[in-house]
Amino acid sequence: MSGVPTLPRRREMATVTSGAGRCRLSKVGAGRRPPPARVRVAVRLRPFVDGTAEANDIPCVRGLDSYSLEIANWRNHQETLKYQFDAFYGEKSSQQDIYAGSVQPILRHLLEGQNASVLAYGPTGAGKTHTMLGSPEQPGVIPRALMDLLQLTREEGAEGRPWALSVTMSYLEIYQEKVLDLLDPASGDLVIREDCRGNILIPGLTQKPITSFADFEQHFLPASRNRTVGATRLNQRSSRSHAVLLVKVDQRERLAPFRQREGKLYLIDLAGSEDNRRTGNKGLRLKESGAINSSLFVLGKVVDALNQGLPRVPYRDSKLTRLLQDSLGGSAHSILIANIAPERCFYLDTVSALNFAARSKEVINRPFTNESLQLHVLAPVKMSQKELVGPSEAKRAQGPEEEEIGNPEPPAPPTFASQNFSPLQKLSSMDPAMLERLLSLDRLLGSRGTQGTPLLSTPKRERMVLMKTVEEKDLEIERLKMKQKELEAKVQAQEAMDSKEKENCSPTVLQPLARRTVAVAKPLKKAVVIPLQLIQEQAASPNADIHILKKKSRKRKLECLDATEPKEKAEDCWELQISPELLAHGRQKILDMLNEGSARDLRSLQRIGQKKAQLIVGWRELHGPFSQVEDLERVQVMSGKQLESFLKANILGLAAGQHCSPS
Numbered sequence: 001m002s003g004v005p006t007l008p009r010r011r012e013m014a015t016v017t018s019g020a021g022r023c024r025l026s027k028v029g030a031g032r033r034p035p036p037a038r039v040r041v042a043v044r045l046r047p048f049v050d051g052t053a054e055a056n057d058i059p060c061v062r063g064l065d066s067y068s069l070e071i072a073n074w075r076n077h078q079e080t081l082k083y084q085f086d087a088f089y090g091e092k093s094s095q096q097d098i099y100a101g102s103v104q105p106i107l108r109h110l111l112e113g114q115n116a117s118v119l120a121y122g123p124t125g126a127g128k129t130h131t132m133l134g135s136p137e138q139p140g141v142i143p144r145a146l147m148d149l150l151q152l153t154r155e156e157g158a159e160g161r162p163w164a165l166s167v168t169m170s171y172l173e174i175y176q177e178k179v180l181d182l183l184d185p186a187s188g189d190l191v192i193r194e195d196c197r198g199n200i201l202i203p204g205l206t207q208k209p210i211t212s213f214a215d216f217e218q219h220f221l222p223a224s225r226n227r228t229v230g231a232t233r234l235n236q237r238s239s240r241s242h243a244v245l246l247v248k249v250d251q252r253e254r255l256a257p258f259r260q261r262e263g264k265l266y267l268i269d270l271a272g273s274e275d276n277r278r279t280g281n282k283g284l285r286l287k288e289s290g291a292i293n294s295s296l297f298v299l300g301k302v303v304d305a306l307n308q309g310l311p312r313v314p315y316r317d318s319k320l321t322r323l324l325q326d327s328l329g330g331s332a333h334s335i336l337i338a339n340i341a342p343e344r345c346f347y348l349d350t351v352s353a354l355n356f357a358a359r360s361k362e363v364i365n366r367p368f369t370n371e372s373l374q375l376h377v378l379a380p381v382k383m384s385q386k387e388l389v390g391p392s393e394a395k396r397a398q399g400p401e402e403e404e405i406g407n408p409e410p411p412a413p414p415t416f417a418s419q420n421f422s423p424l425q426k427l428s429s430m431d432p433a434m435l436e437r438l439l440s441l442d443r444l445l446g447s448r449g450t451q452g453t454p455l456l457s458t459p460k461r462e463r464m465v466l467m468k469t470v471e472e473k474d475l476e477i478e479r480l481k482m483k484q485k486e487l488e489a490k491v492q493a494q495e496a497m498d499s500k501e502k503e504n505c506s507p508t509v510l511q512p513l514a515r516r517t518v519a520v521a522k523p524l525k526k527a528v529v530i531p532l533q534l535i536q537e538q539a540a541s542p543n544a545d546i547h548i549l550k551k552k553s554r555k556r557k558l559e560c561l562d563a564t565e566p567k568e569k570a571e572d573c574w575e576l577q578i579s580p581e582l583l584a585h586g587r588q589k590i591l592d593m594l595n596e597g598s599a600r601d602l603r604s605l606q607r608i609g610q611k612k613a614q615l616i617v618g619w620r621e622l623h624g625p626f627s628q629v630e631d632l633e634r635v636q637v638m639s640g641k642q643l644e645s646f647l648k649a650n651i652l653g654l655a656a657g658q659h660c661s662p663s
């Protein structure tokens with residue numbers, strides 16, 4: 001029985017055990033080799049069904065316990081062949097037993113951003129479609145898994161949880177070595193490709209978003225009717241194709257660093273291996289059978305190559321194995337359910353299926369977390385060409401054939417200025433503004449004496465860390481910009497009120513430092529042109545504790561060409577003398593500015609240009625706040641002597657501001 005056109009009613013489904021799927025976020029795969037996960041193998045023995053059993057037929061297979069079974073040895077009738085698997089389900093086992101025992105436990109990996117696959121394997125008529133799809137009365141793995149998965153994603157992606165989740169489904173069949181989209185049968189034969197991380201992709205395959213089981217049914221039921229089935233002597237509704245349901249779970253982190261994860265679940269109902277002497281296949285059925293058997297033969301070769309550790313695994317020898325590349329010996333948590341039949345007429349098929357299952361349980365996969373940074377938090381990520389175009393356009397873009405052997409890379413992304421940087425991180429798909437920010441950071445790091453291009457030449461992992469930092473900084477900048485706008489608005493309001501007082505002040509005297517930092521660009525620089533007379537007058541003002549200038553006679557050495565002793569000439573000069581209170585106050589103001597000001601704020605200080613401001617901000621981010629103004633020397637933006645004049649210039653400006661301030 002295949003291609004069941006209806007799905008079970010929801011009330012007949014098992015209760016969802018969401019606790020079992022609670023997400024534990026895994027960091028597997030970041031730099032280290034992911035730990036191995038063996039392909040799990042379960043065997044299911046179906047009961048006798050009408051039409052297949054002969055009179056007085058007794059089963060040729062017998063279960064021993066919940067892991068092992070025995071079958072008569074056709075070479076020696078006195079003996080039996082014993083097999084042990086991860087699970088054995090006898091003829092009385094229910095659909096729920098198989099689902100809960102072997103399938104449900106792997107669903108949680110999808111929420112960790114890992115891939116999983118369930119394959120039903122076995123001879124024709126042994127119960128693969130019954131196991132995977134079932135009937136309305138006895139729902140199989142597919143409806144049960146979908147129901148649980150949708151429930152899990154609803155819980156994990158609920159408002160207030162750290163990740164937002166979305167689910168999509170695709171459904172395809174491999175019929176006579178053609179990949180057909182069951183959700184869009186008109187799209188023709190699709191190509192299978194592999195990305196640089198070894199993920200298998202089918203460009204142009206329809207993806208339908210699903211949020212509820214009703215959504216799933218709405219797409220799945222009509223698509224199931226598109227599946228190719230036909231009657232054979234052994235099965236009235238025999239699957240003539242391998243059917244693959246692909247369910248993708250996308251996760252987006254709601255807060256920084258806005259990671260993104262993708263977990264894929266393959267639910268595969270393989271076509272059964274067929275002995276054409278018994279199926280009575282002729283004509284088209286024989287041709288179909290040939291395609292089915294040869295792809296299953298390649299599947300056996302792939303499993304053998306993986307078991308023997310051969311350097312070449314013949315994944316590309318059939319569409320089926322190409323599609324299963326990341327499930328067998330790849331990145332998925334995989335479970336193979338080998339379906340067998342009890343009738344004697346199935347004996348040889350059963351032995352062959354059991355031998356295949358026994359070999360498969362030696363196959364080792366290395367599942368890893370499929371995680372990346374969500375760069376479009378700041379700028380929309382360019383979707384890949386394949387995702388943007390419909391099936392037919394994608395096919396046209398690619399050409400009619402599957403990709404060349406030995407050229408597993410996906411098609412080149414659209415040409416873009418950053419393509420030189422694209423081998424690991426998705427720089428090529430990056431928004432130009434983001435790339436510009438990245439380059440600025442790169443220049444900044446370069447200007448601090450780092451050799452080469454520190455950002456763009458670093459390995460992927462480090463680069464991702466740096467890019468995370470860029471994103472965080474950008475958010476911080478946004479926050480500061482907002483704050484600055486608020487302050488500017490306040491200043492403007494204040495200025496309107498203060499206009500009268502300003503008129504009384506000399507035009508050469510400026511606003512207090514605190515307000516200048518957020519007002520018009522670089523007003524503080526004007527403070528240095530305060531006429532000395534004015535300052536002198538100010539020094540003589542009633543506010544006697546701020547003395548900033550003092551007239552002093554000083555001897556100056558004069559160069560004498562012919563004399564050995566230099567002549568000295570007494571002359572009057574002005575020496576800056578700042579009162580200790582003002583000095584301490586000014587130092588504190590500058591220190592506050594160094595620790596809290598943005599690069600733009602810092603540029604309003606005397607002797608600080610754009611480059612120095614950026615270096616100061618960068619140093620602060622790396623080392624924490626400045627404990628004293630002298631720390632500026634450690635930033636290497638000024639020497640000790642320059643620091644002294646920097647302090648004087650700024651404190652002078654500050655004093656001038658204070659004197660003019662109406663308060």
Ligand SMILES: Nc1ncnc2c1ncn2[C@@H]1O[C@H](COP(=O)(O)OP(=O)(O)OP(=O)(O)O)[C@@H](O)[C@H]1O
Nearest residue numbers: 001002046124125126127128129130235238239272
């Ligand atoms: N565990 C079971 N309990 C009851 N009936 C079963 C069971 N397994 C299979 N059947 C019945 O056996 C018949 C054949 O099963 P099914 O179509 O699932 O086989 P299949 O392996 O998918 O075959 P094919 O490869 O030809 O598509 C169907 O009528 C199905 O309902």
